[in-house]
Amino acid sequence: MLQSVADLSISYKIFYSVLLFSWTVYLWEAYLAYRQRKVYRSTTHVPTELGNIMDTETFEKSRLYQLDKSTFSFWSGLYSETEGTLILLLGGIPFLWKLSGVLIGRAGFGPEYEITQSLAFLLLATLFSAVTGMPWSIYNTFVIEEKHGFNQQTLGFFLKDAVKKFVVTQCILLPVTSLLLYIIKIGGDYFFIYAWLFTLGVSLVLVTIYADYIAPLFDKFTPLPDGELRGNIESMAKSISFPLTKVYVVEGSKRSSHSNAYFYGFFKNKRIVLFDTLLEDYSPLNKAGEPGAGEPGLEPQPVPEHSWESDSTENKAKPKNKKQGCNNPEILAVLGHELGHWKLGHTVKNIVISQMNSFLCFFLFAVLIGRKELFTAFGFYDNQPTLIGLMIIFQFIFSPYNEVLSFCLTVLSRRFEFQADAFARNMGKATELYSALIKLNKDNLGFPVADWLFSMWHYSHPPLLERLRALKRAKQD
Numbered sequence: 001m002l003q004s005v006a007d008l009s010i011s012y013k014i015f016y017s018v019l020l021f022s023w024t025v026y027l028w029e030a031y032l033a034y035r036q037r038k039v040y041r042s043t044t045h046v047p048t049e050l051g052n053i054m055d056t057e058t059f060e061k062s063r064l065y066q067l068d069k070s071t072f073s074f075w076s077g078l079y080s081e082t083e084g085t086l087i088l089l090l091g092g093i094p095f096l097w098k099l100s101g102v103l104i105g106r107a108g109f110g111p112e113y114e115i116t117q118s119l120a121f122l123l124l125a126t127l128f129s130a131v132t133g134m135p136w137s138i139y140n141t142f143v144i145e146e147k148h149g150f151n152q153q154t155l156g157f158f159l160k161d162a163v164k165k166f167v168v169t170q171c172i173l174l175p176v177t178s179l180l181l182y183i184i185k186i187g188g189d190y191f192f193i194y195a196w197l198f199t200l201g202v203s204l205v206l207v208t209i210y211a212d213y214i215a216p217l218f219d220k221f222t223p224l225p226d227g228e229l230r231g232n233i234e235s236m237a238k239s240i241s242f243p244l245t246k247v248y249v250v251e252g253s254k255r256s257s258h259s260n261a262y263f264y265g266f267f268k269n270k271r272i273v274l275f276d277t278l279l280e281d282y283s284p285l286n287k288a289g290e291p292g293a294g295e296p297g298l299e300p301q302p303v304p305e306h307s308w309e310s311d312s313t314e315n316k317a318k319p320k321n322k323k324q325g326c327n328n329p330e331i332l333a334v335l336g337h338e339l340g341h342w343k344l345g346h347t348v349k350n351i352v353i354s355q356m357n358s359f360l361c362f363f364l365f366a367v368l369i370g371r372k373e374l375f376t377a378f379g380f381y382d383n384q385p386t387l388i389g390l391m392i393i394f395q396f397i398f399s400p401y402n403e404v405l406s407f408c409l410t411v412l413s414r415r416f417e418f419q420a421d422a423f424a425r426n427m428g429k430a431t432e433l434y435s436a437l438i439k440l441n442k443d444n445l446g447f448p449v450a451d452w453l454f455s456m457w458h459y460s461h462p463p464l465l466e467r468l469r470a471l472k473r474a475k476q477d
Contacts, residue, residue, distance in 0.1 A: 011377035018377075018396045019085060025403060026081045033070055033077075036454040040067040043449045049465065050448055053438055062445040065148045072144055076136045083132065094379035096128075097121055097388065111383075115181045118387035119174050126173070130166055137162070148445060150257050157254075161218065168217060176202055181386050192362040199362075200355055204266070211248075211264050211273060220251040224274065229328045233272065236332060236427075240343050243268040253277050258444055259325060261334055263342065270342075272335065277443075280325035324443050326436045333424055333432035334440075340423025346416045353412075357405060365393050413460040421467055434471045437464060 046059045054062075087093065100120035101111060109116050141158060145151040153161075180198060187194045206214075215221065224230045224247040237244035245265070252260065252275035259278040265271050326334065341347055368374060374392055375384045424433045441448065441464050448464045455463055 010373045014373060014377040014397075015088070018399070019088060021399055022084065023081065025399070026077065029077065030074065032451075032454045032457055033074060035451040037067065037070045039449055039451050039454075040070060040447065047449065053468070054442065054448060058442050058445075061148070062442075062447045065144075065445040066447040068144050068147070072140060076140075079136070088378070091379045093388070093391075096124055097380070097385065100124055114385055115178050115185075118181055118385060119178055121387065122174065122177055123170065126166070126170070130162070134162065145256065150445075151255075152253060152257060153255055161255075164217065168214065172206070177387070184386050192359075192366040196355075196359045196362045199358060207264060208266060211271060215250070219254070221248045221273070222251070223247065224249050229279075229331065232328065232332055233335060236336065237270075237272075237339065240339060242339055242342060243270050244272060245269055246271045248273045249276050249279065250274070251276055257324060259440060261338060263338055272338075274331070278325050278334070278440075279331065280327050326439055329429075329432045330436035330439065333429035333436050336424035336427045336429045337420045337433060340420035341416065344416075344419055344423060346420070353409070361394060361398060364398070365390065368393050368397065407457065410458070410460050414462050417461050417467070418470060421470060425471060430471050434468060437467055437471075 040063055043063065044060075046054055046056055050059070097117070100117050104113060104116050104120050111117070138155075138158070141151050141153065142155065180195060183194050183198055184191050211221070224233075230247055233247055234244060245268075248271060250273055252258070257277055258275075260275045261273065261278055263270055263272045369384075369386075369389045372384065374397065375381075375388065378388070378392055378396075380388060421433065424430070440446075446464060450459065450463050461467075
């Protein structure tokens with residue numbers, strides 16, 4: 001009796017410690033966002049140092065865009081934190097577990113089919129998350145992004161895309177989860193090793209097949225046509241022994257006018273992907289309103305290792321007052337930066353760090369999974385489902401560790417970005433990268449002034465001014 005009372009007391013302490021830490025993190029994040037909003041509101045004129053970099057009109061547009069995004073983030077963050085707290089306080093997790101048991105019971109499965117019940121629970125939980133998050137996503141896309149000229153989607157296209165993403169996610173998530181739970185069940189004392197190896201294999205497979213089989217379900221990928229740009233990309237890759245096999249252009253303009261580029265693949269099978277909005281000569285957004293500009297996609301005849309079906313009724317190309325994207329030398333400078341991440345081993349280092357962290361987490365999970373008080377803390381008094389244990393330990397118990405790790409990785413990422421800039425500079429592309437960074441900042445309405453604490457905690461890339469100063473010193477040298 002005394003033991004059960006003591007366990008209950010420990011469970012209460014665990015539960016309210018989790019809630020306290022969650023709100024502490026939220027309030028910290030809200031404080032940082034408040035500091036940054038003060039910067040957005042007070043910095044109404046282009047600083048002297050930025051006079052030759054950003055015009056007054058673009059500066060004001062970026063300020064208002066980031067201010068709207070920050071305000072939206074505050075309210076959506078408050079809702080998310082409140083929702084999560086209510087779910088915990090009202091017993092939402094055990095309720096959903098019991099509901100999933102009822103549903104599989106009607107299909108003829110008893111409580112001994114824990115993995116089946118876990119999959120039903122996971123499906124219901126992700127469905128709940130998708131439904132409650134949909135209004136926020138719609139507002140962000142069709143109010144904020146639309147207001148500032150980035151959204152290229154119609155509501156019909158957006159909803160169809162959301163359904164497709166949900167279905168594809170379930171097709172991957174449910175089988176992987178069932179296999180992981182099965183491995184944990186039969187793995188014995190060393191199940192954490194087998195579970196870690198399984199998740200490692202799954203991540204490698206997903207990275208390998210994502211751009212070839214998953215991403216094309218959502219976006220159109222076209223080989224970059226033969227020509228000067230493709231030839232220069234292949235020559236630059238060859239000069240640093242990058243095993244490039246294909247270069248694609250992805251039709252990102254049907255969703256948004258934001259731009260990006262990345263490479264992926266393992267060993268001797270590397271591919272580069274460029275967003276059409278990144279390419280000045282190919283972006284449909286530059287052709288909107290021009291005579292003969294009919295097709296939104298890239299036509300070849302006339303014309304996620306690391307990251308920086310379309311028809312005219314589903315997406316819309318909006319005329320721009322100025323050209324978007326970078327010219328060919330600037331594209332090469334951007335790719336020089338991206339290839340620098342590969343040449344300097346940043347990708348491999350990130351994978352190693354990620355897998356070391358994954359192994360540590362599975363080991364600690366093996367240590368903690370037998371602690372009944374962890375389950376009673378969240379309303380599971382009679383059973384200890386493995387999936388619930390994974391959720392409690394990885395999401396709640398590890399949350400302080402996850403926050404520290406996230407900050408450390410942010411610091412490391414900024415260091416990697418400076419190193420990749422230096423790599424592109426050493427390739428003789430300092431001037432082109434300098435101008436490309438300015439153009440991309442303008443195209444994406446990035447605000448170049450940041451609160452130092454907000455920047456230190458959140459920015460995985462160094463602020464624009466810091467990168468430009470480093471490149472400017474190199475150009476002067």
